Amino acid sequence: MSRPTIAGVARAAGVSVASVSRVLNGLPATEEMAERVRRAVDELGYVPDSRARSLKVGRTFQLTLAVADVGNPVYVTMMRAVEEVVSAAGYRLVVTTTGPEIVDEVALVRGMARGYADGLVISPLRVDDDLIKSIQECDVPVVVAGNVPAKAGVDTVRANSPKGMALAVEHLVSRGRRRIAFLNGPADTVPGEARAKGFADALRTHKLRAVAQVEAVDFTFAAGREGGRELLGGARDHRPAFDAVIAANDLLAVGLMHELVAADLAVPDDVALVGMDDSELAEQCFPTLTSVNLGSAERGRRAAELLLARIEDGERSPRRIVVHPSLSVRRST
Amino acid sequence: MSRPTIAGVARAAGVSVASVSRVLNGLPATEEMAERVRRAVDELGYVPDSRARSLKVGRTFQLTLAVADVGNPVYVTMMRAVEEVVSAAGYRLVVTTTGPEIVDEVALVRGMARGYADGLVISPLRVDDDLIKSIQECDVPVVVAGNVPAKAGVDTVRANSPKGMALAVEHLVSRGRRRIAFLNGPADTVPGEARAKGFADALRTHKLRAVAQVEAVDFTFAAGREGGRELLGGARDHRPAFDAVIAANDLLAVGLMHELVAADLAVPDDVALVGMDDSELAEQCFPTLTSVNLGSAERGRRAAELLLARIEDGERSPRRIVVHPSLSVRRST
DNA sequence: GGTCGCTCTGTAAACGATTACAAGAACGAT
DNA sequence: ATCGTTCTTGTAATCGTTTACAGAGCGACC
CATH class of the missing domain: 3.40.50.2300 (Response regulator)
Incomplete structure (x- = not known):
């Protein structure tokens, strides 16, 4: 009832285990041998045990x-x-x-x-x-x-996130935005750190100053919303200090987008928004999200x-x- | 240079392989034995080979x-x-x-x-x-x-998709919608078939007739857009025949949503939209998507x-x- | 016809773990 | 002191493959 082993196949085919193994692995064999083995394999429904195989050959594939x-x-x-x-x-x-x-x-x-x-x-x-x-x-x-x-x-x-950041800032500047905020993920992560540095550098080359910068607790949608609220916090009743935001990834961007809408700010008219990663989400959200494709x-x-x-x-x-x-x-x- | 085996550990600790195995698996052993084995394991950086282990015990975990x-x-x-x-x-x-x-x-x-x-x-x-x-x-x-x-x-x-469909239709009806369209996925799939049937049944209980029904080629966002275009096809210049659409999953719904917006139709004012799956996407998209939680x-x-x-x-x-x-x-x- | 070489097949030894079994040590009881 | 019991440890078999090696068969060539 239990799974047949190579030995069972060998017995059924009336040949040795080595021959079965050889046929199965495509090593040279006479046509008659190959035929007998194939028949026995089909009959018993034999499937090699990948554990044993990889133990022997040293690879798991x-x-x-x-x-x-x-x-x-x-x-x-x-x-x-x-x-x-x-x-x-x-x-x-x-x-x-x-x-x-x-x-x-x-x-x-x-x-x-x-x-x-x-x-x-x-x-x-x-x-x-x-x-x-x-x-x-x-x-x-x-x-x-x-x-x-x-x-x-x-x-x-x-x-190359710094370069990516540069692209984002450049693009926003070419659209006439000067007051660019940044919604980063946790700064103690590798991408978080790189993006913070890239953002600072990019602002510098354009001789701009950061108007607002918030660090989300995570790279998730929920963290994006929370970070968005924080970003908007000081600007509850008046226009925010920024006219554009770059988010450290698309999930954060989309979370932020929801908060912007909730605060009656139009995207992109009031606030332009750039995400990073250019993931599927960037074209699924609305409005579709300009995003840095980090490849x-x-x-x-x-x-x-x-x-x-x-x-x-x-x-x-x-x-x-x-x-x-x-x-x-x-x-x- | 290569990975130490249990035999190597045994040699280093001056005990037998069986003892090493026993200590590692928490079987009873003297404290001294356990200590020697642990030391040797640490020293050599031994990690058991899971292939060999599972070959013997018959489980891979x-x-x-x-x-x-x-x-x-x-x-x-x-x-x-x-x-x-x-x-x-x-x-x-x-x-x-x-x-x-x-x-x-x-x-x-x-x-x-x-x-x-x-x-x-x-x-x-x-x-x-x-x-x-x-x-x-x-x-x-x-x-x-x-x-x-x-x-x-x-x-x-x-x-239970039929029940889910019933919930969706009921909800739309309670919102005053009567002309409900359906954007299904491929009907030759299990969910596609179940949802088509569920939709038909739900309409029947509410004594409604289907005003439009389209079958997307896939359960993807792209297929949702395409399906959306098809659904709107006949209504290029005038109001569509439907005031609500149910989509067979959230990705289709979001794809469709983009086409509705492109056709200048407001969601939910002109067309109400219900997705299925209640996935993360449902709260990430805008407007957020009413969705049947299929659990x-x-x-x-x-x-x-x-x-x-x-x-x-x-x-x-x-x-x-x-x-x-x-x-x-x-x-x- | 004998020897060489070639091809095909089978036997058995790995791979690295677990574990049944046996042997030895320790210890208490008689 | 001897025996039995219990506890610990070691030896060796095993899981299901692959593959090195050797043997067998057979044709060819001298």
């Missing part, structure tokens, strides 16, 4: 993508891109979600060690020495979609390629890829 | 959730619920995406066979005999989040519980759970 929040549409984009590359290479992709705490990521990388998958793409919100150490010690290749110090010597693919799809693709290349050759020197941003202009500006 | 489209926010809700239950039970959840073709699902279930995971929750868009057969033959428990004939004898958790979170939770129960006891008779819908009223009606 699975790759893992670890993201912090499946609810964030930017990860959907990335996931699709990664999926495409890895499945073309004959791997199966499994996605796991780490949650917002960095300890989860460290635990994931540690536990990842040989057995669950042949490689890992991880997109951590926060990076600390523990995480880097666990990546370096991990005996299956890891590529980080995010920013990690060069001296860590790990493969990375990251976005999530390309980052996913490149990360997957990097991972495959390193699985192929573990000795190659670590690559650090930066993908360049572009701006998707929509109705919110 | 992984469960799989298979969904058709990661971009659909309803799956995000479901995924979160499943994750919560299975991780509380000590399993790790992996998510794989099947794509819109049913062959992918059959292949997934077939290949799932013992080795990748201890169980599977699958939410198939289409169900045919092949799929049912593969589920029955699968030697790891499978629970279907969706509708499957009772005689198939598989555990299922499904939504995705609860379905996910129940499905996960069913799966765990069946893993526990493979002989229990198959359960068929139906979760009841409710309506989340928002600004679009």
